[in-house]
Amino acid sequence: MATTKPRLSSFSRNLSAVSSSQTPGVKCGPNGTMFVSSGIADLDRSLVMVMEDAEAPHHMLLLRNFMSQGLVHGQPLLYASPSKDPRGFLGTLPSPASLKHDKSRDRESEQEKGLRIAWQYKKYMGENQPNFDSHRDNKQDYCNEFDLRKPLERHYFTRQRVNCVGIQDSKNLAALQEHCASFLAQHQRNDGSCALAGRIAIQSLCAPQCEHSNMDWEMLSFIKSLKGMVRSSNAVVVITFPPSLLSLSSTKRWQHMADTLLSVAAIPDEDKELAKLLSGYQDMVGLLNVHKVARLNTQVPFILEATTFSIKLQKRRFLVLECLNQAPVDGSSGSSYGTSGSCSGSSKAGTLDF
Amino acid sequence: MADTICRTLRDGGLEGEHAPALTIKDSKASPFGFDVFNYVLTQLSNYILAGKSQSRGLVVVAYSRSPSFYVDLLKRRGIDIASSHDWIHILDCYTDPLGWKNWLIDKDISQEASSLSSFCQDVRNLDKLYSLIIEQGKGLIGQGKDRFSIAIDSVSEMVRHASISSVAGILSNLRSHDQVSSIFWLLHSDLHEIKFTSVLEYLSSMVASVEPFNQAAFGQRVDLENLSMLEQNFRKGKFHVRFKRRNGRVRVMVISMFLYFCGECADLLYRKSSYIYFTPLLV
Numbered sequence A: 001m002a003t004t005k006p007r008l009s010s011f012s013r014n015l016s017a018v019s020s021s022q023t024p025g026v027k028c029g030p031n032g033t034m035f036v037s038s039g040i041a042d043l044d045r046s047l048v049m050v051m052e053d054a055e056a057p058h059h060m061l062l063l064r065n066f067m068s069q070g071l072v073h074g075q076p077l078l079y080a081s082p083s084k085d086p087r088g089f090l091g092t093l094p095s096p097a098s099l100k101h102d103k104s105r106d107r108e109s110e111q112e113k114g115l116r117i118a119w120q121y122k123k124y125m126g127e128n129q130p131n132f133d134s135h136r137d138n139k140q141d142y143c144n145e146f147d148l149r150k151p152l153e154r155h156y157f158t159r160q161r162v163n164c165v166g167i168q169d170s171k172n173l174a175a176l177q178e179h180c181a182s183f184l185a186q187h188q189r190n191d192g193s194c195a196l197a198g199r200i201a202i203q204s205l206c207a208p209q210c211e212h213s214n215m216d217w218e219m220l221s222f223i224k225s226l227k228g229m230v231r232s233s234n235a236v237v238v239i240t241f242p243p244s245l246l247s248l249s250s251t252k253r254w255q256h257m258a259d260t261l262l263s264v265a266a267i268p269d270e271d272k273e274l275a276k277l278l279s280g281y282q283d284m285v286g287l288l289n290v291h292k293v294a295r296l297n298t299q300v301p302f303i304l305e306a307t308t309f310s311i312k313l314q315k316r317r318f319l320v321l322e323c324l325n326q327a328p329v330d331g332s333s334g335s336s337y338g339t340s341g342s343c344s345g346s347s348k349a350g351t352l353d354f
Numbered sequence B: 001m002a003d004t005i006c007r008t009l010r011d012g013g014l015e016g017e018h019a020p021a022l023t024i025k026d027s028k029a030s031p032f033g034f035d036v037f038n039y040v041l042t043q044l045s046n047y048i049l050a051g052k053s054q055s056r057g058l059v060v061v062a063y064s065r066s067p068s069f070y071v072d073l074l075k076r077r078g079i080d081i082a083s084s085h086d087w088i089h090i091l092d093c094y095t096d097p098l099g100w101k102n103w104l105i106d107k108d109i110s111q112e113a114s115s116l117s118s119f120c121q122d123v124r125n126l127d128k129l130y131s132l133i134i135e136q137g138k139g140l141i142g143q144g145k146d147r148f149s150i151a152i153d154s155v156s157e158m159v160r161h162a163s164i165s166s167v168a169g170i171l172s173n174l175r176s177h178d179q180v181s182s183i184f185w186l187l188h189s190d191l192h193e194i195k196f197t198s199v200l201e202y203l204s205s206m207v208a209s210v211e212p213f214n215q216a217a218f219g220q221r222v223d224l225e226n227l228s229m230l231e232q233n234f235r236k237g238k239f240h241v242r243f244k245r246r247n248g249r250v251r252v253m254v255i256s257m258f259l260y261f262c263g264e265c266a267d268l269l270y271r272k273s274s275y276i277y278f279t280p281l282l283v
Helices: A058-072 A086-092 A099-113 A174-185 A216-231 A248-257 A272-277 B003-011 B033-049 B067-076 B111-116 B126-141 B164-175 B194-203 B224-233
Strands: A026-028 A034-036 A047-051 A077-081 A094-096 A146-151 A162-166 A198-202 A235-241 A260-266 A284-292 A308-314 A318-323 B021-026 B055-062 B088-092 B117-119 B147-152 B180-188 B206-212 B236-244 B250-261 B274-280
Touching: A047 A058, A047 A216, A047 A248, A058 A077, A058 A094, A058 A146, A058 A198, A058 A235, A058 A260, A058 A284, A058 A308, A058 A318, A077 A086, A077 A174, A086 A162, A146 A318, A162 A174, A174 A198, A174 A216, A216 A235, A216 A248, B003 B021, B003 B033, B003 B180, B003 B206, B003 B236, B021 B033, B021 B194, B033 B055, B033 B067, B033 B147, B033 B180, B033 B206, B033 B274, B055 B067, B055 B126, B067 B088, B067 B111, B088 B111, B088 B126, B111 B117, B126 B147, B126 B164, B164 B180, B164 B194, B180 B194
Parallel strands: A047 A235, A047 A260, A077 A162, A077 A198, A198 A235, B021 B180, B021 B206, B055 B088, B055 B147, B088 B117, B147 B180
Antiparallel strands: A026 A034, A094 A146, A260 A284, A284 A308, A308 A318, B206 B236, B236 B250, B250 B274
């Protein structure tokens, strides 16, 4: 099918016609890039880094969704963690949300599309209803929502699909680098076509119990080499790290290395001031900030409409992100605010929607 | 309200969860961390003896006080020592931490204390210390699914003999051990770089800081005007607790703390008999 891609800048990559991706969860994007869905739309980039908050485990919620989605769609996974038993974490991965839940949310979002209310906070997950690709995988409809109360079925954890690496006991990062290199070598890009995409999840890279945690330059060069390797592969990497345990200059360097940079933050409990300021405070468990969004093969920056999201667990089961700093809508134009990537959403699919 | 932290340690962790971990942090401006440590130790011991806690035993890793001190402390608080070998064990990292003595003289510790304690003569080897703690803990609770608690009387002493990553490693491994119900430790924050304090705060689920009652008075030249405020700082303090709750939110509490010296023994360096009281802070 012939589609005209919107020209976002003077520079655009010459592309051979690439048909829509055969691989579920992988989509062709502008400027010759491939997007791999990470479970949370708009985070689909090569190297995503999440700054942890030492006082809250919200980065684990993001990792769980990321890992579950990959496994559910048959994407191989490499998971590295400082715990003694990394494989044990797989037991906490959520199962895809049941169809019954999806249908009721579909009805709700149909109704909401008709509304033209200024600055309503739409559920971030709700706008990214999957656009069902005709080439979708037979086994599993493309899934963005997961039920945290229902563990993922064990048959997804086969050794061929999941490789778990412990990083606490190694003297340095050489072993982890080796694992990542061999994993990524299996997912090399070939002339624009996509082999099966892979996912790497590295939890708390500079955790204090790891011996390499005081080797600042080693860790930085590991990240740099991983970023280089992942550029030429069909994979996405998510690394979480607690910046409070790094020096300020190291933190800045790590932030610069990231293609996409997020941070999570805890919120105080029973805080009356905050309860007055934020609607829905009772349901919030934390905050997510988007600091940087990758723009590969282009010089046009991505200006975000909203950068702060509240993290909620709907019915304690479903991870929901809602933006906090949405400006009021210009009522005269009659159209809702923003393009893809913003919270208000629009009725047509954005380029980054899956 | 300070009992909230004791109750959290008492209740322990859920199946598959890391054990709750408390950091008690003080500094020379308000040097009452050790009194708070003793308070928590006593409370937890009472819960264990009454059968109200998840844990059935307590291992005390004693770096800065000898086992005899802890035996005397528990006796003064009215806790039954005679049957103590059933539920408490003290790992003595105080008497001969580096193995300098070829033989250990009996007079080093009292008879009572020696029946409840064992020596650790190489505190540099934290893998060995980890094994010792687990072995002693299992010895207290026997076979089965019971759990035990751990108290470390000073991680400030621990890190003198080992690297930050190995201290972080042993604490993290203890927290994630199936049979550890709860763990708490004392830290003198002004002895270390900020990084080490941050590491311990990262590893714990509760951080209790002891702060001076009159922040402004500390560090100033002593004269008649601020003398009374400085004196107050040696009898009162603020107790500031941050809880990391299971839902990912952080609960903050600030209360007053009073130190009461019993009898004539008011030596701040080695308080033999002092009691600590907590009251709500009137702002």
